[in-house]
Amino acid sequence: MRPLIQLLLFCLAVVLTACGGSTPQQPEPDNAAIPTQVTLEAPTATILPTPTVSRERGTLRILHAVPDGPQINVLLDEAEIARQMRYTTYTQPTETSAGEHTLSIVPVDTTNENPQPLLTQAITVAPNSAVIVVFTGTADAPALSVFPENSEALSPNESRVSFIHAIPRGVDVTLYDSTTPLTDPVPFGQISSAYNLPTGTHTLEFRAGDSLLTTFRLNALPRTTTTLALIGKADDPTSLRVIEFATRVPGQSQLRVVNAAPDLPAIDAYLNESSFAQTIESGGASLWETRVAGTYTLALYPAGTNPATDAPLLQETFNAGEDQALTLTLMGSANALRLIPVQEDLSPVRPGFARIVFVNSLEGSPRSRITIGGGTLENAPPLGYGEASTSAQIEAGTTSFYWNEALDQLNGARIEAAENVTLEAGRAYLYLLTGVSVDAPPLILSEPIPINEQLAGLAVDVTPSATPRVPARARLVNALADGVTADLSVAVTPLVTGIPAGEGSAFVAVPADLQILNLTNSADQAFLTSIEYEFRVGRDYTVYAYGSVTFGVELLLVEERDIPRDEANAHFRLINLSTTDETPLALGYTPGVVVGAEPILESPSARPALPADTALAINDLLEGGISAPAQLPVGTVDFQVIDPETRTLAASLRGVTLEANRFYDIVVYEEVESRLVRAFLVPYP
Numbered sequence: 001m002r003p004l005i006q007l008l009l010f011c012l013a014v015v016l017t018a019c020g021g022s023t024p025q026q027p028e029p030d031n032a033a034i035p036t037q038v039t040l041e042a043p044t045a046t047i048l049p050t051p052t053v054s055r056e057r058g059t060l061r062i063l064h065a066v067p068d069g070p071q072i073n074v075l076l077d078e079a080e081i082a083r084q085m086r087y088t089t090y091t092q093p094t095e096t097s098a099g100e101h102t103l104s105i106v107p108v109d110t111t112n113e114n115p116q117p118l119l120t121q122a123i124t125v126a127p128n129s130a131v132i133v134v135f136t137g138t139a140d141a142p143a144l145s146v147f148p149e150n151s152e153a154l155s156p157n158e159s160r161v162s163f164i165h166a167i168p169r170g171v172d173v174t175l176y177d178s179t180t181p182l183t184d185p186v187p188f189g190q191i192s193s194a195y196n197l198p199t200g201t202h203t204l205e206f207r208a209g210d211s212l213l214t215t216f217r218l219n220a221l222p223r224t225t226t227t228l229a230l231i232g233k234a235d236d237p238t239s240l241r242v243i244e245f246a247t248r249v250p251g252q253s254q255l256r257v258v259n260a261a262p263d264l265p266a267i268d269a270y271l272n273e274s275s276f277a278q279t280i281e282s283g284g285a286s287l288w289e290t291r292v293a294g295t296y297t298l299a300l301y302p303a304g305t306n307p308a309t310d311a312p313l314l315q316e317t318f319n320a321g322e323d324q325a326l327t328l329t330l331m332g333s334a335n336a337l338r339l340i341p342v343q344e345d346l347s348p349v350r351p352g353f354a355r356i357v358f359v360n361s362l363e364g365s366p367r368s369r370i371t372i373g374g375g376t377l378e379n380a381p382p383l384g385y386g387e388a389s390t391s392a393q394i395e396a397g398t399t400s401f402y403w404n405e406a407l408d409q410l411n412g413a414r415i416e417a418a419e420n421v422t423l424e425a426g427r428a429y430l431y432l433l434t435g436v437s438v439d440a441p442p443l444i445l446s447e448p449i450p451i452n453e454q455l456a457g458l459a460v461d462v463t464p465s466a467t468p469r470v471p472a473r474a475r476l477v478n479a480l481a482d483g484v485t486a487d488l489s490v491a492v493t494p495l496v497t498g499i500p501a502g503e504g505s506a507f508v509a510v511p512a513d514l515q516i517l518n519l520t521n522s523a524d525q526a527f528l529t530s531i532e533y534e535f536r537v538g539r540d541y542t543v544y545a546y547g548s549v550t551f552g553v554e555l556l557l558v559e560e561r562d563i564p565r566d567e568a569n570a571h572f573r574l575i576n577l578s579t580t581d582e583t584p585l586a587l588g589y590t591p592g593v594v595v596g597a598e599p600i601l602e603s604p605s606a607r608p609a610l611p612a613d614t615a616l617a618i619n620d621l622l623e624g625g626i627s628a629p630a631q632l633p634v635g636t637v638d639f640q641v642i643d644p645e646t647r648t649l650a651a652s653l654r655g656v657t658l659e660a661n662r663f664y665d666i667v668v669y670e671e672v673e674s675r676l677v678r679a680f681l682v683p684y685p
Contacts, residue, residue: 056127059093063132063243065166065231068139071108072118077101084108085135086581088231088241098127103144105135119144132227132245136166136189143189149245150194150225153252153292156323159220160249161204162194163228170234173213176205194225206230206242216242219559221534223322225249250293251322254346257298258285258327260361260432260443263334266303267313271296279303285327285445288346293322298339300330314339327430331361331386338386345391346428348452354396355449356429358389368415368433369406373399382406383433396425401442403433418442426451472512472535474543477504477682479577479667481548485522488543490515498522504542504665504682512537519545519555528553544667546577551672554579558626563663563684569631570658572681577669578623585668585677586644587618587627592636592655604675607648610640620644634660641668641679650677 062074064085074082074091082091103123109115121144125131130149137143147164154160165173165186172185175192182204183192199220206213214237218226224246232240257269259280269276269286276298277286296319299312316339320326327342342359349355358370360383367382370389383389400419405412416435421444423429432443476488478499487497488505495517496505512535519528528549535541536559544556556577564571574587590611617639618627635658641651653666663684670677 056098057095058098058125058127059095059130060123060125061091061093061130061132061245063090063134063166063229063231064088065134065136065229065243066139066142067168067231067233067239069135069142070118070139072135073106073108075104075106075117078104088243088581090243090245093130096125098125098129100124103133105142105144118142130247132164132229134164134166134229136168138168145189147191147227149227149247151247151249152194152225153250154196154223154225156222156251157199158196159199159222160194160196160225161202161218161220161228162192162226163206163230164191165189166229166231167234167240171208173230174207175228176207177202178205191227204228206240213237214240214242216244218244221246221248223249223251252290253293253320253322254288254325255291255296255320256286256288256327257300258329258430258432258445259283260329260331260359260434261334261337262434264302264313264330267330268301268303268305268307269328270299270301270307270312273297273299273307283443288325288447291320293320293324295319298328300337300339313337329359329361329432331432332363336363340386340388342388342430343391344428344430346447346449348450349393349426349428351451351453352396352425353393354423354425354427354429355391356394356423356431357391358383359430359432360385360387361432361443362415362435365415365433365435366412367406368403369411371402371404371411391428394423396423398422401431416442418444472510472537472539472541473507474510474517474535474541475505475507475685477542477544477665477667478502479544479546479669479680480553481546481669481671481678482550484528484549486528486545487520487522487525488545489518489520491518502680504685506685507540510535510541512539517543517555517557519553521549529555531555531557533557542665544575544577546669547579548672551579556624564629564631565661565663567660569633570660570662570664571629571631572617572658572664572666573629574618574621574625574627575665575667576621576623576625577667580623580670580672580675583623583670584620584644585650585670586616586620586642587630587666587668588614588616588640588642589632589637590614590640592638592657604650604677607643607646607650610642610647610649611638614640614642616642629663632658634658639666639679639681641677643677651679653679653681656681 062082064087067087069087072085073080081094101123103121104117105119106117107115119142123146130151132147132149134145136145150160163175165188167188170188172187174181174185175183182195186192197220199222202218202220204216204218227245229243231243257277257280259267259282264282266279266281268278280286297317299315301307301310301312314337318341325344325346327344329340329342332338344357345355360368363385365385367384369382398420403416404414416433426449427446428449430445434443436442476496476499478486478501480501483501485498485500488495490510495508499505514534516530516532518530521528540560542558542560547553576585590613617630621627637656639653639656640649643650665682668677668679
């Protein structure tokens with residue numbers, strides 16, 4: 001069975017699958033073949049390294065991109081990591097130690113127990129990196145190319161795309177987003193530069209000069225880096241395919257260090273053993289630095305000391321979350337230092353307002369309550385030593401702050417006062433309680449932040465509300481070949497249960513967020529497969545379960561777009577869920593005679609000719625493909641599933657009554673062992 005992990009987006013649907021290998025149905029390219037330009041040479045022998053053993057890790061995945069190449073097994077340092085790979089198939093990421101490795105490509109040879117490798121090549125996997133290894137070239141001159149996946153951090157509304165030119169002997173290719181070029185011309189065997197683009201649907205075009213080779217619908221997900229591989233034969237435009245590798249990358253954090261320890265005149269800060277900031281004076285702060293979100297270790301030293309030979313004053317590990325702004329605050333006496341991560345909010349503020357966070361950094365102080373101008377400040381509960389408030393918006397102007405011991409609902413002894421403090425609009429303030437006397441300045445740090453003019457009309461006591469998290473909706477279509485009845489759940493929460501093979505469920509609500517869907521056998525709750533997907537607010541999704549328990553179950557997820565309906569016609573689409581390689585199917589129709597007649601499965605060894613009056617409804621559709629919608633007038637028809645290679649009848653859905661204002665899924669697949677083609681129809685809810 002060939003695994004499937006393909007993200008397809010047509011004008012009707014966005015498709016994401018559970019595990020790897022099939023490709024989308026491509027639109028018709030220009031008729032001209034790709035001009036031949038590159039000459040391939042057989043690889044020369046290389047001296048192979050001894051594999052390195054490292055505690056640091058990386059990943060690699062393999063793509064078979066030799067159009068006429070043999071089935072292959074793949075060995076990494078003599079350990080088999082993939083077997084029986086065919087053209088267009090690829091592996092999931094394989095984790096390995098960072099460093100030097102030996103990769104061998106071995107042809108599948110049932111007559112030889114120890115076939116000789118076609119290729120053996122040294123590769124390097126950098127720490128915390130991901131690489132794609134492409135088996136490329138031609139059958140008589142294969143080669144291996146190694147390409148890095150770009151894992152740099154992205155903002156919440158950004159996605160990233162690059163592409164690998166893997167068409168042997170093809171001329172340079174440029175990637176366009178509609179009419180905008182995203183890359184320079186890329187020669188065969190090279191990867192383009194990465195391009196950041198906004199999230200959403202993009203129609204990407206691969207062009208050789210002025211000739212359109214093929215297009216690809218990309219659903220650019222937030223914080224996702226997508227590497228596309230353009231494969232096929234240079235002299236056959238219809239053979240071109242786009243393979244997609246999508247990987248979520250981390251976001252960014254903003255970090256700074258504040259020295260609020262009264263006994264330390266100045267400190268140096270090292271983040272993961274690299275210099276972060278030097279000579280941070282007592283009461284001072286470093287500049288904000290942007291870092292990839294993740295886990296870090298901060299070590300603090302007296303200013304000017306050598307971290308290679310001297311012990312740190314304090315060393316702490318912390319987690320920097322995506323889109324967080326963390327002030328790492330050093331406080332306490334020299335013998336009792338503490339590091340407190342304080343979360344700030346540097347997002348735009350409404351006009352005429354500032355933003356403020358309070359921190360109790362006074363060692364030995366009681367729980368303290370903050371009041372402002374005689375009243376208690378909202379969102380600022382009593383704070384114990386080492387605690388911080390949440391960020392609060394406050395009207396700009398001159399005001400006074402008072403810290404008092406918190407006694408139930410009353411204020412006790414005064415701890416600190418800061419009178420006649422001027423707060424400027426468009427600034428974020430950090431006020432640290434240090435116990436200064438009334439005639440000494442308080443420790444208040446500030447930074448400029450953007451002002452959002454769109455919030456200008458809101459009242460002082462009104463906080464802009466977040467967009468409601470309207471649930472998404474999903475339905476299950478069960479196309480499992482061995483007749484298993486299936487349940488679908490989000491984690492352990494059931495969504496739909498008891499859906500028989502050949503049927504679909506109604507839509508049910510799904511929380512709009514990153515979710516893991518699990519498919520289980522209704523009979524014994526045995527786990528079948530799962531998929532992770534970020535559901536969008538208010539969108540509808542169809543989840544197709546296909547394959548078989550014997551050969552492996554897979555999920556195909558479709559984000560529905562613009563389902564057509566009208567009062568005069570019925571609309572339908574074809575979904576090819578075959579798991580066998582190179583299994584295109586087409587759809588025709590003839591006038592129906594018997595309403596609700598049983599489907600017909602034709603033997604693959606003796607498929608009959610098509611009925612003479614068969615009209616073509618949907619052209620050849622490769623496995624894993626979803627067609628564009630088609631339409632027919634209302635009435636009764638027989639749908640004919642066509643084997644396009646022989647133009648014969650593979651299966652029939654007879655006596656289908658098409659109703660006005662309805663949309664239908666026609667699901668087809670070829671069984672792995674019998675090669676029978678099965679078909680069923682599911683009305684769209």
